[in-house]
Amino acid sequence: xxxxxxxxxxxxxxxxxxxxxxxxxxxxxxxxxxxxxxxxxxxxxxxxxxxxxxxxxxxxxxxxxxxxxxxxxxxxxxxxxxxxxxxxxxxxxxxxxxxxxxxxxxxxxxxxxxxxxxxxxxxxxxxxxxxxxxxx
Numbered sequence: 425x426x427x428x429x430x431x432x433x434x435x436x437x438x439x440x441x442x443x444x445x446x447x448x449x450x451x452x453x454x455x456x457x458x459x460x461x462x463x464x465x466x467x468x469x470x471x472x473x474x475x476x477x478x479x480x481x482x483x484x485x486x487x488x489x490x491x492x493x494x495x496x497x498x499x500x501x502x503x504x505x506x507x508x509x510x511x512x513x514x515x516x517x518x519x520x521x522x523x524x525x526x527x528x529x530x531x532x533x534x535x536x537x538x539x540x541x542x543x544x545x546x547x548x549x550x551x552x553x554x555x556x557x558x559x560x
Contacts, residue, residue, distance in 0.1 A: 425487045425502065432485055439463060439470045443478045447488055447502025453510075453519040455499055491519070491546070507531075507545050513553035520553070 425444045426436055434440075442463045446454065454462075460475045479500060482488040489501040491510065496517045509527045511520040527547050535542045552560070 425482065428485045428487050429481075432481075434481065439467050439474055440478050442466055442470075443475060443482075444502070447482070447500060450502065453491060453499040453501050455497055459500070491548070493517075507547075509547040509549065511549045511551065511553075513556055514550050515552055515556040518553045518555070 425448065426441070429436055429440070443459060446459050446462050452458075456472070456475055456479060459479070460470070460472050463470050463475060479488060479490070482502070483490055487502070487505050489505045489507065491499045491501060493499065493512065499519060501521075504521060507527075509522060509524045511522055512518070527545075530547070531542050531545050534540070534545075
């Protein structure tokens, strides 16, 4: 991610670096608020707007994948910024990244059958995660 910022002529500020580290080190697909909370611990003067702008920049450089959910708002994936399937828990909002290589084939098949040039896709499955199923 830092290389993509440099290639785009962007500065690597300590706050941007903190956002990058959170995204790269998270398996949880954090919300902007969660990222902000973590950045603000180290850099208390950082604004929420700075985090939003950093995420928008990273998204424009294809370095982060934004997942939009009506109930939970946007969540961000910096580990796998290319489109891929997600399993989303309807109760707690946990998100898993199952390895489903068939999803890419499905996108190619959609393009072939529809005649569309597919620019991006989002494939999400909703249910109860293992932890929430145990609490049922």
